[in-house]
Amino acid sequence: MMDCKQATRLLSEQQDRNLSRREKFALKFHVFMCKACRNFGQQMGTLRDLARSYAKGEGNTPRQSEDSNSNDK
Amino acid sequence: MTESVPVGRGGMEAGRASGAQTLQDTQFLTELRQQMLKFARLQLRDDDQAEDAVQEALAGALKNADSFKRQAALRTWVFSILKYKIADILRYRQRVIATSELGDDEHREQAFMDGLFDSGGHWHKAERPSSWSGPQGGVHSDHFWRVFDACLNGLPEKQARVFMMREFIELESEEICEQLTLSTSNLHVTLYRARLRLRACLENGWFEPSKAEEVTP
Numbered sequence: 001m002m003d004c005k006q007a008t009r010l011l012s013e014q015q016d017r018n019l020s021r022r023e024k025f026a027l028k029f030h031v032f033m034c035k036a037c038r039n040f041g042q043q044m045g046t047l048r049d050l051a052r053s054y055a056k057g058e059g060n061t062p063r064q065s066e067d068s069n070s071n072d073k
Numbered sequence: 074m075t076e077s078v079p080v081g082r083g084g085m086e087a088g089r090a091s092g093a094q095t096l097q098d099t100q101f102l103t104e105l106r107q108q109m110l111k112f113a114r115l116q117l118r119d120d121d122q123a124e125d126a127v128q129e130a131l132a133g134a135l136k137n138a139d140s141f142k143r144q145a146a147l148r149t150w151v152f153s154i155l156k157y158k159i160a161d162i163l164r165y166r167q168r169v170i171a172t173s174e175l176g177d178d179e180h181r182e183q184a185f186m187d188g189l190f191d192s193g194g195h196w197h198k199a200e201r202p203s204s205w206s207g208p209q210g211g212v213h214s215d216h217f218w219r220v221f222d223a224c225l226n227g228l229p230e231k232q233a234r235v236f237m238m239r240e241f242i243e244l245e246s247e248e249i250c251e252q253l254t255l256s257t258s259n260l261h262v263t264l265y266r267a268r269l270r271l272r273a274c275l276e277n278g279w280f281e282p283s284k285a286e287e288v289t290p
Contacts, residue, residue, distance in 0.1 A: 003194030
């Protein structure tokens with residue numbers, strides 16, 4: 001059976017290439033049995049979403065606290 | 074990139090805070106410029122080239138600034154121009170840099186993997202990824218993005234560069250391999266290592282900070 005190291009490698013690679021049918025099957029089986037790798041797989045998607053938001057400048061929105069100056073006076 | 078967006082028609086005087094005005098808002102512009110510089114430096118690791126890319130992206134954006142009513146839309150637009158500029162610079166660089174500069178330290182990587190997985194290839198107990206659906210999930214606060222920044226900065230250079238080309242600039246695998254003269258399997262393993270590091274860093278720094286405390290001696 002596939003181990004966690006192999007499973008996580010495939011979970012990363014499926015972001016970049018199509019897995020073969022055999023890889024998909026073995027991965028599915030492993031992930032079904034292993035919660036840690038299931039979480040890892042979800043995090044791969046989250047990581048991609050986060051990176052895309054960041055690259056739109058979203059991670060760089062000005063801080064609220066800096067605006068607080070305008071309340072002075 | 075080249076598409077020209079129609080400029081707002083007249084007769085809509087009321088509430089028209091156009092992009093041109095937005096770009097005259099000095100505080101907004103100064104902040105935007107700082108954010109872009111940070112983003113460009115992170116990827117280019119060269120201050121002069123980062124300055125140039127930001128300058129060109131801003132100049133490019135200025136031409137179409139009128140069509141942006143909101144600052145958020147303008148920011149997205151300017152960042153997308155900046156991404157193209159960075160991709161261009163990286164593309165050009167490929168011809169100039171020796172790839173050896175991008176070497177990865179195999180000993181360091183081996184030690185890193187041993188820290189995550191046992192000899193049977195299973196997660197060490199303390200390293201098992203947890204669910205990110207807790208109270209911290211989905212919260213993209215300013216503080217979160219600072220953690221994200223720190224995690225990116227903590228990546229080894231080659232991994233950071235490849236990850237950013239793939240996930241920020243959204244280049245296809247083939248193009249990254251070509252630009253950096255990497256084999257496909259080399260690209261995959263590099264992205265894998267970057268993702269392992271980033272997810273661990275985000276989990277310890279943001280999603281499950283208590284877990285990190287348990288582990289630290």
